[in-house]
Amino acid sequence: MTAGGTRQLQYRVAMREAMREALLADERVFLMGEDVGAYGGCFAVSLGLFEEFGPERIRDTPLSELAFVGAGIGAALGGMRPIVEIMTVNFSLLALDQILNNAATLSHMSGGQFAIPLVIRIPTGGGRQLAAQHSHSLEGWYAHIPGLRVLAPATVEDARGMLAPALADPNPVLIFEHVLLYNVEEEVPLEPATVDIASAAIRRGGRDVSLITYGGSLPLVLEAAAELATAGIDAEVIDLRVLRPLDERTVLESVTRTHRAVVVDEGWRSGSLSAEISARIMERAFFDLDAPVQRICSVEVPVPYAQQLEEAARPRASEVVRVARALVEGRPVDG
Amino acid sequence: MTSPSIDRDHAVQLMREMTRIRRFEEKCAELYSAGKIRGFLHLYVGEEAIATGVMRALEADDAVVATYREHGHALARGINANALMAEMYGRVEGVSHGRGGSMHVFDAATRFYGGNAIVGGGLPLAVGLALADKMQGRNRVTACFFGEGAIAEGAFHESMNLAAVWQLPVLFCCENNLYAMGTALARSESETDLVLKAAAFDVAAWPVDGMDVLAVEQHARRAVDVVRAGSGPVFLELRTYRFRAHSMYDPDRYRGREEIEHWRERDPLVTFPASMPDFLDQATLDGIERDVAAEIEAAIAFAEAGSLEAAADLERFVTMDRVPS
Numbered sequence: 109m110t111a112g113g114t115r116q117l118q119y120r121v122a123m124r125e126a127m128r129e130a131l132l133a134d135e136r137v138f139l140m141g142e143d144v145g146a147y148g149g150c151f152a153v154s155l156g157l158f159e160e161f162g163p164e165r166i167r168d169t170p171l172s173e174l175a176f177v178g179a180g181i182g183a184a185l186g187g188m189r190p191i192v193e194i195m196t197v198n199f200s201l202l203a204l205d206q207i208l209n210n211a212a213t214l215s216h217m218s219g220g221q222f223a224i225p226l227v228i229r230i231p232t233g234g235g236r237q238l239a240a241q242h243s244h245s246l247e248g249w250y251a252h253i254p255g256l257r258v259l260a261p262a263t264v265e266d267a268r269g270m271l272a273p274a275l276a277d278p279n280p281v282l283i284f285e286h287v288l289l290y291n292v293e294e295e296v297p298l299e300p301a302t303v304d305i306a307s308a309a310i311r312r313g314g315r316d317v318s319l320i321t322y323g324g325s326l327p328l329v330l331e332a333a334a335e336l337a338t339a340g341i342d343a344e345v346i347d348l349r350v351l352r353p354l355d356e357r358t359v360l361e362s363v364t365r366t367h368r369a370v371v372v373d374e375g376w377r378s379g380s381l382s383a384e385i386s387a388r389i390m391e392r393a394f395f396d397l398d399a400p401v402q403r404i405c406s407v408e409v410p411v412p413y414a415q416q417l418e419e420a421a422r423p424r425a426s427e428v429v430r431v432a433r434a435l436v437e438g439r440p441v442d443g
Numbered sequence: 444m445t446s447p448s449i450d451r452d453h454a455v456q457l458m459r460e461m462t463r464i465r466r467f468e469e470k471c472a473e474l475y476s477a478g479k480i481r482g483f484l485h486l487y488v489g490e491e492a493i494a495t496g497v498m499r500a501l502e503a504d505d506a507v508v509a510t511y512r513e514h515g516h517a518l519a520r521g522i523n524a525n526a527l528m529a530e531m532y533g534r535v536e537g538v539s540h541g542r543g544g545s546m547h548v549f550d551a552a553t554r555f556y557g558g559n560a561i562v563g564g565g566l567p568l569a570v571g572l573a574l575a576d577k578m579q580g581r582n583r584v585t586a587c588f589f590g591e592g593a594i595a596e597g598a599f600h601e602s603m604n605l606a607a608v609w610q611l612p613v614l615f616c617c618e619n620n621l622y623a624m625g626t627a628l629a630r631s632e633s634e635t636d637l638v639l640k641a642a643a644f645d646v647a648a649w650p651v652d653g654m655d656v657l658a659v660e661q662h663a664r665r666a667v668d669v670v671r672a673g674s675g676p677v678f679l680e681l682r683t684y685r686f687r688a689h690s691m692y693d694p695d696r697y698r699g700r701e702e703i704e705h706w707r708e709r710d711p712l713v714t715f716p717a718s719m720p721d722f723l724d725q726a727t728l729d730g731i732e733r734d735v736a737a738e739i740e741a742a743i744a745f746a747e748a749g750s751l752e753a754a755a756d757l758e759r760f761v762t763m764d765r766v767p768s
């Protein structure tokens with residue numbers, strides 16, 4: 109790409125541009141959620157949209173996650189294309205009944221009479237000292253649920269490009285936006301590229317070890333890969349992008365080439381997405397492995413406020429480097 | 444009892460609808476005992492006047508959201524008895540392809556959105572359906588049925604508020620049968636006047652005798668007019684009683700015989716024809732019973748002859764390829 113063909117774009121602005129484009133393109137699209145309008149969005153993602161599109165289409169809701177997520181489902185049934193923003197992933201639990209028992213279920217339970225073309229955007233993850241009720245990574249729970257598509261844009265280009273196909277999907281799509289990514293700026297094509305919402309992406313090719321991650325952990329994994337390169341280790345970095353349905357093939361093909369895998373997941377280890385990835389590698393690529401699959405996850409504590417404790421709870425690049433090196437060098441990981 | 448201000452056809456239609464619902468469900472109870480119908484089965488017996496009266500006030504393109512006690516609503520809304528019975532049997536020909544069963548009746552053709560078995564779970568959906576209508580400039584009403592037990596759920600309060608603050612065309616129909624499964628209203632609510640609760644959201648609300656089918660129809664028409672005029676939601680408390688237990692599993696230990704007998708004296712299938720003997724004489728009632736019996740026998744035959752979906756199709760409809768038109 110030539111310099112003239114690209115521009116600097118912030119993740120937050122990319123998401124805003126994608127929403128603006130969708131609002132302009134389709135009258136059925138509207139945004140609703142807590143403080144998405146007059147306030148401009150808790151993370152300023154929707155800043156300016158209220159002024160441009162008005163209170164009907166940029167709809168401030170009461171603090172009623174259950175009702176406004178359910179209303180999004182009903183509006184989708186009624187022919188609209190709602191984008192619902194839930195302020196943070198912990199608050200999504202207040203709407204979990206509607207997400208699981210209605211959004212993910214109605215198509216099947218009705219024998220295919222109805223579809224739910226609904227997009228729910230949810231900020232997720234820690235790293236901002238917001239403590240134990242605003243910092244968790246619960247996207248793995250949602251990835252457990254049949255009937256949902258779960259996306260985790262980790263790059264600015266994906267933040268810009270995933271919304272349109274998500275809105276075109278006749279099924280409910282959850283988009284998890286890691287709060288540490290909002291300020292990230294990256295070079296993107298001037299013309300927004302079409303991105304798919306079906307496959308994982310290889311963010312860095314490599315031969316020695318597959319580092320498998322998604323969302324907010326991608327930057328630290330890329331940092332680890334760069335450091336491993338200085339030690340002569342060629343790591344491949346896979347960004348899952350789509351947490352449900354999983355693009356198993358890209359993962360398995362990578363592991364078949366590198367023979368080693370480290371899964372990095374900000375969720376808690378027990379019953380996590382990382383456990384799912386690891387299990388699938390064991391099931392399908394066991395005989396291609398030179399070493400046991402390793403996982404780097406958040407420590408199993410409610411995320412604490414104090415900076416050094418929060419940092420200790422979250423996956424770190426140094427740990428990815430340490431574990432990947434041990435694998436490649438054939439040393440015990442815990443040694 | 445409201446004074447009869449209706450013609451003969453109207454009286455016969457109301458009686459026929461209530462009789463269909465009663466006899467259909469009595470047959471379902473038999474089929475349940477015979478093992479033909481499984482899962483949970485929640486009967487509406489005693490409450491028929493509500494669905495019968497409210498549905499008459501709705502237009503064909505209005506929407507209905509109901510609960511797991513929804514056979515009556517489905518029949519009164521015009522869902523075919525064959526497809527409903529086939530659903531009870533878990534057959535492909537069932538209204539929800541056998542995937543829903545008794546608690547999850549769905550029908551796109553009549554805009555019937557369930558069949559929701561999470562108490563209060565349908566209220567936010569109704570708000571959203573109404574929001575879609577308002578945003579698209581369609582003059583339609585969404586009628587949302589729920590029991591008084593749902594009043595204890597946050598979903599009730601959140602949905603009432605949202606519908607009121609956005610002035611959405613929802614008709615909230617609270618069927619107050621006095622018991623949330625086995626828990627009496629006074630044992631679970633500090634304020635037992637449900638109209639007061641609705642009024643707290645600045646929503647027009649009033650009580651209706653849910654055992655009087657003419658009163659239900661009259662009040663539902665009045666309420667639908669208000670909703671359709673764009674004056675925001677209306678809440679009706681429809682006072683009723685279920686004559687049978689909560690479900691087929693319920694031993695009904697929490698209610699006295701006397702109380703049940705007292706309410707049975709108000710059975711709309713008895714009081715309504717008694718109030719208009721000129722229109723609903725014995726010969727007319729016998730004719731209705733014969734027609735209804737034939738319809739139900741045909742529904743059972745249809746369900747019995749229905750096919751079982753192959754397990755290979757299990758994962759159909761988990762996700763959709765397109766939005767059905």
